[in-house]
Amino acid sequence: MKPQKLLELFEDLADRLEIRIVHGKGDFQGGPCLVNGENVIVVNKQKLIEQRLKILAEGFGNLDLSDVYIKPALRSYIDEILHTLFSEKS
Template identity: 50%
Template sequence: MKQDYLYDEFEKLADKLNITILQGKGDFEGGFCTLKGVQFVVLNKSRPLEQRLRVLAISFGDLDLEEQYILPVLRKFININSKN
């Protein structure tokens, strides 16, 4: 599965769930946070796309997505990567 495709699907999922994906540079891994009731996933854009996808998978893996339709390939990616 192409990494760019997975990233695009994460963006679509974030839009459906009202979660903003922010990218910045710095000395941080990234992850999920809520600020004043607004949900964000912060990514370090200087990290490789593979690592940013893992951060997204872990972040979305912490949410209750059972009732949410997610493409099977994306759900599998989240399940595999959020367990590590």
């Protein structure tokens, strides 16, 4: 699936889960955080789209999505990124 389509699917998922995605510029990687009780995933829009997608996958991967319908291509992408992360940490 094309990166732009994956980005759109992440944004749709965020809307359904009431998670705000903040696109900012600066010297940061990005990631999930809690701001005034609101779930937020901060993404650096200066990074390549592949890096932004990885940050989103990590952010959503921290959540229990077992009861949430996610398009198979997006779920597969999240699983792939998480598998890669856990393999790197081992």
